[in-house]
Amino acid sequence: MKENKIGVMGGLGHIGLIQAACLAKLGYKTTAYDIDLGRMKGLLQGRMPFQEPGLTELVMESLNNGLLKFTSRIKDLEEADIVFICVGTPSLSSGEADLSQVYSAVEKVARNRSNHCLAVVKSTVPVGTSRNLTQYLKEHKLSEKVTMVSNPEFLREGSGVTDFWEPARIVVGSEAEESAEKAAQIYAPPGVPVIKSSWENSELIKYASNAFLAAKISFINEIALLSEKVGADIRVISRGIGLDPRINPFFLEAGVGFSGPCLEKDLKSLIAQFQKVQRKANILESVFLVNEGQRKGMIHKLQEELGPLKGKRIGVLGMAFKEGTDDVRQSHSLPIVKHLLSLEAVVTVSDPWIKNPEQGGLSKSELPGVEWLSCPYEAAKGKDAVLILTAWQEYRELNLQKLKASMRNPLIVDGRNLFNVKDMEALKIKYLGVGI
Numbered sequence: 001m002k003e004n005k006i007g008v009m010g011g012l013g014h015i016g017l018i019q020a021a022c023l024a025k026l027g028y029k030t031t032a033y034d035i036d037l038g039r040m041k042g043l044l045q046g047r048m049p050f051q052e053p054g055l056t057e058l059v060m061e062s063l064n065n066g067l068l069k070f071t072s073r074i075k076d077l078e079e080a081d082i083v084f085i086c087v088g089t090p091s092l093s094s095g096e097a098d099l100s101q102v103y104s105a106v107e108k109v110a111r112n113r114s115n116h117c118l119a120v121v122k123s124t125v126p127v128g129t130s131r132n133l134t135q136y137l138k139e140h141k142l143s144e145k146v147t148m149v150s151n152p153e154f155l156r157e158g159s160g161v162t163d164f165w166e167p168a169r170i171v172v173g174s175e176a177e178e179s180a181e182k183a184a185q186i187y188a189p190p191g192v193p194v195i196k197s198s199w200e201n202s203e204l205i206k207y208a209s210n211a212f213l214a215a216k217i218s219f220i221n222e223i224a225l226l227s228e229k230v231g232a233d234i235r236v237i238s239r240g241i242g243l244d245p246r247i248n249p250f251f252l253e254a255g256v257g258f259s260g261p262c263l264e265k266d267l268k269s270l271i272a273q274f275q276k277v278q279r280k281a282n283i284l285e286s287v288f289l290v291n292e293g294q295r296k297g298m299i300h301k302l303q304e305e306l307g308p309l310k311g312k313r314i315g316v317l318g319m320a321f322k323e324g325t326d327d328v329r330q331s332h333s334l335p336i337v338k339h340l341l342s343l344e345a346v347v348t349v350s351d352p353w354i355k356n357p358e359q360g361g362l363s364k365s366e367l368p369g370v371e372w373l374s375c376p377y378e379a380a381k382g383k384d385a386v387l388i389l390t391a392w393q394e395y396r397e398l399n400l401q402k403l404k405a406s407m408r409n410p411l412i413v414d415g416r417n418l419f420n421v422k423d424m425e426a427l428k429i430k431y432l433g434v435g436i
């Protein structure tokens with residue numbers, strides 16, 4: 001067992017649980033605290049709060065060997081000399097990040113210990129948060145208890161465990177070299193670049209990274225609009241661009257756009273941070289607008305083929321924001337389904353990992369009248385169109401002949417460009433992708 005003892009605030013969340021399980025695997029005695037008692041109860045009965053490849057095995061192994069413990073008693077974190085803050089930072093209606101969970105978590109840690117610890121913030125927080133939190137702790141006479149360190153998280157849902165073991169870089173922001181060193185040496189694999197810098201640099205690196213990825217997606221989607229009109233194929237264009245090492249092939253797939261718990265919320269928060277200093281984020285605002293346009297584009301394609309969508313039956317394949325996760329938070333599928341409902345379409349949805357709205361954390365009233373099926377062929381049965389929104393492998397492997405046979409009208413609008421136009425033509429399926 002390693003010397004440092006670790007605490008994780010938000011230990012049942014996507015980031016916190018991966019962090020806790022991987023640190024325990026590294027040999028640290030790790031205590032994961034969370035306020036979600038429902039998730040806590042479920043986990044202690046062996047139910048994972050969400051699906052993430054490789055995570056269940058890690059959690060079970062560390063629970064069995066005693067290195068990992070889950071708790072809803074904050075006092076259990078008193079022993080920890082390093083506490084990772086992994087709580088949520090959702091969007092407020094203004095677009096700014098809601099920091100209430102972060103403040104509450106840090107304050108709770110500080111008030112419930114007699115000795116000092118590092119609070120290492122993995123949550124994505126606006127520039128200035130570590131400094132403001134330090135001031136807050138000072139004003140509340142808690143600065144003896146906690147030193148703030150920024151250590152933004154870059155892992156991706158769906159490959160979170162692998163990303164923990166093989167990070168591209170580790171970024172640590174602090175006011176003191178020894179705090180940065182202590183946080184970095186906890187889990188940095190040998191040879192991985194560690195950027196030790198100021199709080200502000202560290203916090204902005206995270207936002208700039210996510211905004212750049214979002215911009216790449218909106219960029220290729222904008223080129224896709226032209227590509228579609230001039231008879232080009234955006235997939236060939238992406239390959240042609242992406243082979244340039246100055247550009248690289250990642251995040252260059254045209255489609256329905258970016259969504260999920262991070263890119264959109266972080267983009268909104270970054271735009272709000274520009275507004276706070278009376279500057280306009282011209283590029284970032286366009287990135288956001290292009291992304292909104294992609295979602296509307298899916299509906300326009302259906303309307304162009306089917307006319308008014310009132311009473312039209314649409315089968316939507318894919319509710320998760322991307323393949324390899326059962327996370328529906330801020331998924332593009334939700335606003336698209338809601339848009340279809342507002343046009344009085346009759347909607348059936350399907351997702352291989354999310355079998356019902358409850359599993360996606362949705363209430364039935366959120367998507368009124370929507371039928372939820374797990375089988376894609378059933379979801380396509382009797383439909384005027386099928387709309388593909390998530391690039392699940394299961395969808396790539398669909399038997400298209402079987403799918404077509406069950407549909408009322410053989411129309412597929414594909415927001416993920418999973419198929420070849422020629423194959424579809426041969427099957428006499430009307431196929432509309434993005435930029436092809």
Ligand SMILES: NC(=O)c1ccc[n+]([C@@H]2O[C@H](COP(=O)([O-])OP(=O)(O)OC[C@H]3O[C@@H](n4cnc5c(N)ncnc54)[C@H](O)[C@@H]3O)[C@@H](O)[C@H]2O)c1
Nearest residue numbers: 010012013014015034035036087088089101105123124153
């Ligand atoms: N999900 C991702 O892919 C990802 C990637 C990189 C960074 N991030 C950032 O990491 C942070 C967490 O994201 P997430 O997706 O894990 O969120 P999440 O909602 O899955 O998890 C947050 C957890 O914090 C718990 N919590 C809330 N308030 C608490 C408190 N006061 N004390 C203890 N626990 C509390 C919640 O119950 C929940 O389990 C966010 O800032 C997010 O932007 C997320």
